[in-house]
Amino acid sequence: MHMANYIAKLGQQIKLRQRVVATAITYMRRVYTSKGMTEYEPRLVSPACLYLASKAEESTVQARFLVFCIKKICPDDKFRYEIKDILEMEMKILEAVNYYLVVFHPYRSLTQLLQDAGMSDRELTQFTWGLVNDTYKTDLLLMHPPHLIALACIYITSAYKEKDTIAWFEELQVDMNVVKNISMEILDFYDSLKTNLEEKINMALCKLPLKQ
Amino acid sequence: MSNRGPGMIGGSHGSGNSNSGGNKPEWLQQYDLIGKIGEGTYGVVFLARIKSPGSNRGKSIAIKKFKQSKDGDGVSPTAIREIMLLREISHENVVKLVNVHINHNDMSLYLAFDYAEHDLYEIIRHHRDKVNQPINQYTVKSLLWQLLNGLNYLHSNWIIHRDLKPSNILVMGEGEEQGVVKIGDFGLARIYQAPLKPLCDNGVVVTIWYRAPELLLGAKHYTSAVDMWAVGCIFAELLTLKPLFQGAEVKATPNPFQLDQLDKIFKVLGHPTQEKWPTLVNLPHWQSDLQNIQGHKYDNPGLYSVVHLSPKTPAYDLLSKMLEYDPRKRITAAQALEHEYFKTEPLPGRNAFVPSRPEEKVVNYPTRPVDTTTDFEGTTSIQPSQPVSSGNAVSGNMHVVPNRATGATGCYCSGPSTATAEEKGPPWNGNAWIPSTAEVKTVLRSQLVAGTLKSYISREDSDKRREIPRKREGENRLSIAPIIDGSIMHWIPLISNNEA
Missing domain, CATH: 1.10.510.10 (Transferase(Phosphotransferase) domain 1)
Structure with missing residues (x-):
């Protein structure tokens, strides 16, 4: 989650579209399903994922500019990598994700679904969109198809805002149990935030052996 | 596309860090290289046969080697796009990507296809x-x-x-x-x-x-x-x-x-x-x-x-x-x-x-026609006797002044549902306990009381900065995705510094 925030921060600095960031986060999560944190240094993997995602999503960023942005937002030496390192890691990431690069995101189905459910007013869209954004801080995107994540977020919104969408959900040909489970996991995630994680993660990161 | 001398290609890779003694990387050893069959701005195409015993033995493979881009920007976006699409598609009338190889020593990328004569x-x-x-x-x-x-x-x-x-x-x-x-x-x-x-x-x-x-x-x-x-x-x-x-x-x-x-x-x-x-x-x-x-x-x-x-x-x-x-x-x-x-x-x-x-x-x-004088590294001193004609050259990437999208056309709007098995994550093991709608609502309400989500409401109106850009009248469909922002977590003071 911490590294997802880092990618998001970098993406913001470079002014990349949300989809590029989301793709980068997905790559990173996929990488760490097969590699360990000590094997591939997360502080290098994150920008390299963003770099690869920018190419895959047709918004290529210059490696030089990326390195420049890293320096700008993370003056810490532990985050400092050169262009060469990023290019090398890009290759390793390609291998680690086994060259599967197409990623679908809940966002597109979300807009369509919200419209269909008659929930497309500004407030509800905004709330649900926020929920979807937060799911990128969890592992859900590795486990569930994007349209179900979108549905779960709509489900939470409708339960929370007391919108009656039960009939609409019933008409959809989806397994509501899965949707409910995803919803519960998202809620659990918010629960777990009650403990202050940020510090813990920073401490854990410092313990990682440095490969330099 | 003019036929460049192979020496040029060799030159770009011949730098000191290549394998000493000409040892082939492991993946390369599964092929017998026959020769070069095509060349374009993207790189070179080789013909090879599979060495390994088994049903695939002797099968012809076309290996496309991408040139390292000169401006130091890693794998070329062209290669990324090609891998990205070919990895996902499979059809009898579409060329089949058999394998992708990476040579970390000289940072080159190889795509292996079924060979078509x-x-x-x-x-x-x-x-x-x-x-x-x-x-x-x-x-x-x-x-x-x-x-x-x-x-x-x-x-x-x-x-x-x-x-x-x-x-x-x-x-x-x-x-x-x-x-x-x-x-x-x-x-x-x-x-x-x-x-x-x-x-x-x-x-x-x-x-x-x-x-x-x-x-x-x-x-x-x-x-x-x-x-x-x-x-x-x-x-x-x-x-x-x-x-x-x-x-x-x-x-x-x-x-x-x-x-x-x-x-x-x-x-x-x-x-x-x-x-x-x-x-x-x-x-x-x-x-x-x-x-x-x-x-x-x-x-x-x-x-x-x-x-x-x-x-x-x-x-x-x-x-x-x-x-x-x-x-x-x-x-x-x-x-x-x-x-x-x-x-x-x-x-x-x-x-x-x-x-x-x-x-x-x-x-x-x-x-x-196969030019058998060239090896994977492109190291050869002999010019090919005849131009390798495959006309396969991709026209060079020209730069185009970016144009702002104007005038929505209706063609990107509706599409098939994105319900796909794209996410190649581990299989999900279902939870034994399935909550009912009422239970979820109860949980939601209890969270509301506990304040996990409540703070969102009170701050929502004042916090205009987190607005999601909405589609405006006549605005192009493409620009719906907002820039990174709008996490509702930012509205929850729980993880912010005030906690400490």
Whole structure:
């Protein structure tokens, strides 16, 4: 989650579209399903994922500019990598994700679904969109198809805002149990935030052996 | 594309960190390298055979090696795009990506494909220069049908190829798949369902002879219909053995106006009119270059005389529907497959080379020339004796001034649901306890009371900065995705510093 925030921060600095960031986060999560944190240094993997995602999503960023942005937002030496390192890691990431690069995101189905459910007013869209954004801080995107994540977020919104969408959900040909489970996991995630994680993660990161 | 000396390629990789003693990397040892078969701006293509024992032994593989881009920006976006698409698709009439290899030592990337002995460029050339007679009806029909079949698959998966031309349409040689068409070279292909950028940003698409009129007139938005125009041109070329519209290319950046190419089209098909093509007036070049375009008058639209077909034949009917000016009226791949032409004798078949009627002569096409003097590293001192002609060169990537998308076209809006098994994560083990709707609501309410979500409400109105950009009236569909922001976590003070 911490590294997802880092990618998001970098993406913001470079002014990349949300989809590029989301793709980068997905790559990173996929990488760490097969590699360990000590094997591939997360502080290098994150920008390299963003770099690869920018190419895959047709918004290529210059490696030089990326390195420049890293320096700008993370003056810490532990985050400092050169262009060469990023290019090398890009290759390793390609291998680690086994060259599967197409990623679908809940966002597109979300807009369509919200419209269909008659929930497309500004407030509800905004709330649900926020929920979807937060799911990128969890592992859900590795486990569930994007349209179900979108549905779960709509489900939470409708339960929370007391919108009656039960009939609409019933008409959809989806397994509501899965949707409910995803919803519960998202809620659990918010629960777990009650403990202050940020510090813990920073401490854990410092313990990682440095490969330099 | 000129044939560069192999030494140049060797030079770019010969730097000190290559494997000492010429030891091959492990992945390379599974192949026997035969030689070089093609070259373009993207890199070099090699022919190799699989060494490993088993059913695949001796199978021919084409290995495409990408050049390291000079500006130090890693794997070329072209390669990324090609890998990305080919990894996901699988169809009998689309070239198959067998493997991807990376050489970490010199940071080079290799794509391994099933090898196809022939391509339409060579087949057409062989008939024109050696056989001196047209390709037989059965072969033309089978090639076209399979090409459309592969294209229909791509289009239904929201992929536009954008670079269809005879040299990119491969045909399998001897073996189990003899005479099967494979669409190749996806370096320019892209998914067009929800593009982040207007399609024209990628610059050059489709070799000029096969470029659709809407592209020539500067259309910002285009559809899979551009591929169908190219198929029409290829169809005509299969019939006559000559490119249908052989315009002289204007070479300049960015993306110059190709008047001569349009002129060649108008000469055969006549000028497009606004009645036939209502959106014509919106195309940039139609407005700005009106006088140039209409400078010549051609009264006699004579497509049938150019392709030597009677206007009443199904073949002519199909061709004219592919070469329809208005992209929205142009026939689609799916419709074309259902066309009368494919239902009349001779019926199309899987092996395009072996005619249905035994009395017809089978044409033996020459095999691809292989330059056996070059190895994977490109290290060789001998110039190839003959230019390796495969015409496979991808036209160089020109830079195009980015254009802001204007005018929404309805074509990206609805799509099939994204319900796919894209996420290749571990299988999910369901929770034994399934909450009911009421239970979820209870949980939600208890969270609300606990304050997890409550804070959102009170801050929502004041926090205008977190607004999600909404689609404005008339704004392009493409720009819906907001920039990174809008996490509701930011509204929850729990993880912010006030906690501490």
